[in-house]
Amino acid sequence: MASELYIQLSFKHQKEKPEKWMSMWIDPMLKVLALDNKQQINNVIEYILTKLLKKDKEILPYILKQLSTQSDTSKMSSLVTCLRRARVMGLLDKQLESEDRVNKLIDMSVLQQALCHIDDQVRLDAFAFICESNKTTAVVSDWEVQLIKTFLPWNLNSQSPGFRQLLVSQLKKLLYRLKESETMMLRQIKKMNNTADGQVMNEKQSLKQYKDFLSWLTRHLFSCLHPGSSFPRKTTCLTALNLMVDIFGTPSAEGFCVCNEIEGEDFNVLIECLTDTFEDNKIEAYKLLKYLSSLDFMKQTFDSVDGLFETALNLAGSTRPLDSTTAAYMFRILLLQAELLPVMSKESKSRSFIISCGQPSLPETSTSQSGRVLHLLTWLMKYLKYQIKMADQSLMSAACSKPLYPTLHSIRYVIQDVNFKLILSSDIPFWKTIVAELINGCLQISQIVSPVVQNSSPEGNIPSEVMGNITQTAEGLMPEYLTVCCWRSIKEVSLLLGLLCTNVPVKNTGDQDSGSLMTCEQIDEIGSYFKTQLLESIHRGAFELAYAGFVKMCDMLWRSSIPDLYKRPKLWLSHLMTEIQSVSSKLCATRRSAGVPFYVQALVTTEPLTTGRQCFKQAMIDLLKLALTEESHNLSESKVHSLNILRAMYRDTRLGEDVTPFISGGLQAAILGFKSKFWGICNSSTLLFSALMTRVFGVKRSKDESSMSKKNCQTGKAFFHKYPGLYNFILDLLAEATQNVEEHGTVHLHPSLYPLLMVLARLFPSPLEGTDTSLNLSAFIPYILRCSSSAVLKTRQMSAKALQPLVIGSNVVSVLTDLIHRLPVNRDQVHYSQVHGVLLQIHSIVEILPSLESNIRQQSQQILVEEWLKRTWLVSR
Secondary structure (H helix, E strand, O other), X not given: OHHHHHHHHHHHHHHHOHHHHHHHHHHHHHHHHOOOOHHHHHHHHHHHHHHHHHHOOOHHHHHHHHHHOOOOOXXXXXXXXXXXXXXXXXXXXXXXXXXXXXXXXXXHHHHHHHHOOOOHHHHHHHHHHHHOOOOOOOOOOHHHHHHHHHHHHHXXXXXXXXXXXXXXXXXXXXXXXXXXXXXXXXXXXHHHOOOOHHHHHHHHHHHHHHHHHHHHHHHHHHHOOOOOOOHHHHHHHHHHHHHHHHHHOOOOOOOOOXXXXXXXXXXXXXXXXXXXXXXXXXXXXXXXXXHHHOOHHHOOOHHHHHHHHHHHHHHOOOOOHHHHHHHHHHHHHHOOOOOHHHHHHOOOOOOHHHHHHOOOXXXXXXXXXXXXXXXXXXXXXXXXXXXXXXHHHOHHHHHHHOOOHHHHHHHHHHHHOOOHHHOOHHHHHHHHHHHHHHHHHHHHHHHHHHHHHOOOOOOOOOOHHHOOOOOOOOOOOHHHHHXXXXXXXXXXXXXXXXXXXXXXXEEOOOOOOOOOOEEHHHHHHHHHHHHHHHHHOOOHHHHHHHHHHHHHHHHHHHOOOOHHHHOHHHHHHHHHHHHHHOOOOOOOOOHHHOOHHHHHHHHHHOOOHHHOOHHHHHHHHHHHHHHOOOOOHHHHHHHHHHHHHHHHHHHOHHHHHHHHHHHHHHHHHHHHHOOOOOHHHHHHHHHHHHHHHHHHHOXXXXXXXXXXXXXXXXXXXXXXXXXXXHHHHHHHHHHHHOOOOOOOOOOOOOOOHHHHHHHHOOEEOOOOOOOOHHHOHHHHHHXXXXXXXXXXXXXXXXXXXXXXXXXXXXXHHHHHHHHHHOOOOOOOOOOHHHHHHHHHHHHHHHOOHHHOOHHHHHHHHHHHHHHHHOOHHHHOO
């Protein structure tokens, strides 16, 4: 509305006094554009500048004249912003066709200064002015190319992620503009033939200019990928090169193609990028290497593949976690090379892998991609078996020299690229063998490292069963090596088994389908592994990543067409509920029940919506029933587990509104848990209560503890209609909690009082308050007034916060009167805690008086003045 008013008034004034109009209406806008307030600048550009430029063509020349003549560098931002907006609107199409016309519009040196400005935003706006256009087929002129060549080399190394993101975004627009205009010019040349020689020559000249610029850009980006290049430069160049491959990667007889600019050394440069410490750079380099591998002239020779294979094998056994990721990407690239099969078949006693493990016996498979993967997995499985043997003899020696997780990591990356639906029938027997060996190997590894990750104190601990022989010098580092090796191994085992469950076809018992590679028995073995890790592991890193793999498995089971597999999740959940309620349960009751909530989450969140989520609903009913049962020493751990699992359920966003019917029971269980005599139940109840407050009222918006955002509150009518069981529960428990709070001389601290006040502080009366007499918020007021006498400071403060939203206009006067009468008239037998609590509640009501009707304000002020004069001792010494 304000912007519309500004526009209408300005143009009305233009008709009255055209000679002064520009200075009175345009100059103030230019001053705002020169400020540092980005929000205000964006609003002016979006709602005022754009509309002004559309209304009158004379405004833009005036703006450019005013800003160009100013020597103040702060005007540069406004100038570039106006130019950019005018170009996007199509107001500068004719002026930007040639350099001569551009100089008439604005001096070229001004644009060069903007591209070299100290302010990042000015440089980006100037670059966007060059790249953007209202037409995607607009030809990129020679002067634009020269300015881009000036800008890019100096801005590829920005430390700001936001700058890099916007730079790549503008570069993408430029590349698409080049592609579209190139296609348009090629189409015009074919259409005209030789009918207009001059125009054809111009088109061909522009195409040559395009090729020269794109060739320069390709070579410059590759030149920036040298070893030792910084992360910002490397990530920007790799992202830009992938953009070029996406847009100009298809070979063309007449247009530009990136493949024509690739040199043989570029492959090695990108291989070097795979050793980068940042995963994002590895991914971008892998995409480029995959593209290069598809080019016939970039096929690698036997020697280069042999050297790369040797390097990848060495990295697959490294103790550095980053090296394992590098090896995985190298193996994925090697699988694209036809020379890999001869390299793996070569017998070489000098290879370090063969010296350690021996020459693997390779199966006679096809020469397809599936065959190469089988051969590579045979090599890696040979190495994995050797590592398992070493770890079985001495886990500490394996953790120091031959860790298990790098090889598992490489195997997982290799398998995730395999499409098991396209495997040749001749390769299926070999695949069955590999999958079976892989599952058995993973289960062996989990047994070896279990003493560490399932220890009651896994971080930095060396269990006695894996101590073995250890030198005195290595003893200090061994706990760290051992823990990292074990939990990373469990991580890779879990993710690998989850991947197998998701991707590999499963054979039903008694089925003769030869295309399936896994059996139901193997699925049961994997399920037992996940159950062990989630229900017995203590190390959080171990069971969190086991959860990621178990989710994949449960998702497959719920959607399986095999009846036996489809029933597994429901059966496992039933067994767990029985285990939780068992007196002799061995589940971990500390560490927030460790992996038990994760186990239940995986089973119920993957349940398809088509089933009505009956399994989830039954689990919630059982958990709430257990959480609300009367306390006993035998059931204390069971209640802890139920509270911790409920907390995980309420926090899981995938369940959506399915948990809403169970929030009422959850709040009751959490608030009642505060009264428990067992510390574990109290602790779990506080965590559950916190999760429910976030679930019901949303994430806290206000950082100030003294104020509560309206977005974190609800009307009492809406709250109690949504959770009807809570009204009588809160009212009865509040009456119980405040029964003795007014007694002086002793401290009566009811454990459930504070959480009840926290809930009430987030409720406020609705406009229809009183229409539903069964859910009237005023029923809580007498009990909250009692809290003013509490000897506990936090209770008095929270009661004042809870009282304010409950008091509505009709009962403000009566509540104020009641509160003031609680203040003693003289100093005799004064209880200062009560005085303080009453004053806090009076203050909270006085704060809302300005928002009430005038007659209520007057009555309240009159009562305050009259009664306050009787109690002047409160302000005397």
